[in-house]
Amino acid sequence: MDHVFFPAFSRVAISGGTHGNELSGVHIVREMQKHNVNQMGSLSVCPILSNPRSIEVCRRYIDTDLNRCFTDALLSTPLTDSSSCELRRAHELNALLGPKGSDRAMDLVCDLHNTTSNMGLCFIIDFLDWILLHMVKYVQIKMPTAPIRVINTNVASKSLSYSVDSVAKHGFAIEVGPQPHGVLRADIYNMMKEAVDHTLDWLNKFNAGTTFEGDKVEVFVWEKSVDYPRDPETSQLTAVIHPKLQDNDFKLLQHGNPIFKTFTGETVNYEGEDLYPFFINECAYYEKRIAFHLAKKETIAFPPISVKKE
Numbered sequence: 001m002d003h004v005f006f007p008a009f010s011r012v013a014i015s016g017g018t019h020g021n022e023l024s025g026v027h028i029v030r031e032m033q034k035h036n037v038n039q040m041g042s043l044s045v046c047p048i049l050s051n052p053r054s055i056e057v058c059r060r061y062i063d064t065d066l067n068r069c070f071t072d073a074l075l076s077t078p079l080t081d082s083s084s085c086e087l088r089r090a091h092e093l094n095a096l097l098g099p100k101g102s103d104r105a106m107d108l109v110c111d112l113h114n115t116t117s118n119m120g121l122c123f124i125i126d127f128l129d130w131i132l133l134h135m136v137k138y139v140q141i142k143m144p145t146a147p148i149r150v151i152n153t154n155v156a157s158k159s160l161s162y163s164v165d166s167v168a169k170h171g172f173a174i175e176v177g178p179q180p181h182g183v184l185r186a187d188i189y190n191m192m193k194e195a196v197d198h199t200l201d202w203l204n205k206f207n208a209g210t211t212f213e214g215d216k217v218e219v220f221v222w223e224k225s226v227d228y229p230r231d232p233e234t235s236q237l238t239a240v241i242h243p244k245l246q247d248n249d250f251k252l253l254q255h256g257n258p259i260f261k262t263f264t265g266e267t268v269n270y271e272g273e274d275l276y277p278f279f280i281n282e283c284a285y286y287e288k289r290i291a292f293h294l295a296k297k298e299t300i301a302f303p304p305i306s307v308k309k310e
């Protein structure tokens, strides 16, 4: 693949607390703010707490999920007195870190999340972005023992991307679990902190003119979601994640494998095509009617890249 050149990175944001009870990112950002981290080598770094009001009450959100508020449609919805706290905050964050799709948007936003699912450390991206794939490869090499994967949400277009990181030129989330929401685990905190540090190191090396050789990386591309079995009248759950699926994120799920155990003891088997499950039993997804997501696994080759000399 031909060598690709990108402009140097200048302004990056590290955001935490987009979901107020996902504490690794809240404390990583708080530590950065406490030590006045705002210049790291060639980068100006903006540590920001995305949803201070939800952090204050240690809940995912106040009115609605902030990480679903950044579609073009919602960002151009005029605010009224009845607008949700999070839509109001999304408009503020878009002005601060974006505007989404504009030339003056942040070069990069790294949004920090935790999951109750056994997912290790995942980079969540909306599109194949050579910069982000190189960054992931670098972090994987620097953290060989940690399970580090890439999830592509496969959103249909930039205008339909809905997460806070989508306002930047290069946006992604770092998702680490398992960690209960509202809880801090040292192992999970350290994994996230190390990944953030390596990400910033990579950006400085890139800016300094390092050529990163082409390579390939496995990417899990979102395909569909599966909800819990529910009572058709009441929508109440009638089953839980089967013990044989629980904690087996990213292990191939094959036709006929057990996925749910009903409260009356029956096993429900998976009837779909062989795919990779993730976000299995994520606490915050019950209300979204998601028991787990399913992804295809693809191997993506990416070209050598280096900074474009202005």
Ligand SMILES: N[C@@H](Cc1ccccc1)C(=O)O
Binding pocket: 067, 113, 114, 115, 124, 153, 163, 173, 175
């Ligand atoms: N846990 C995050 C995962 C995510 C990150 C970025 C984009 C889409 C999804 C969320 O549900 O918001």
Ligand SMILES: CCCCCC(=O)O
Binding pocket: 124, 151, 153, 222, 225, 293
């Ligand atoms: C990482 C989560 C993927 C969400 C895919 C969707 O709900 O459209």
Ligand SMILES: [Zn+2]
Binding pocket: 018, 019, 022, 112, 113, 114
């Ligand atoms: Zn989150």
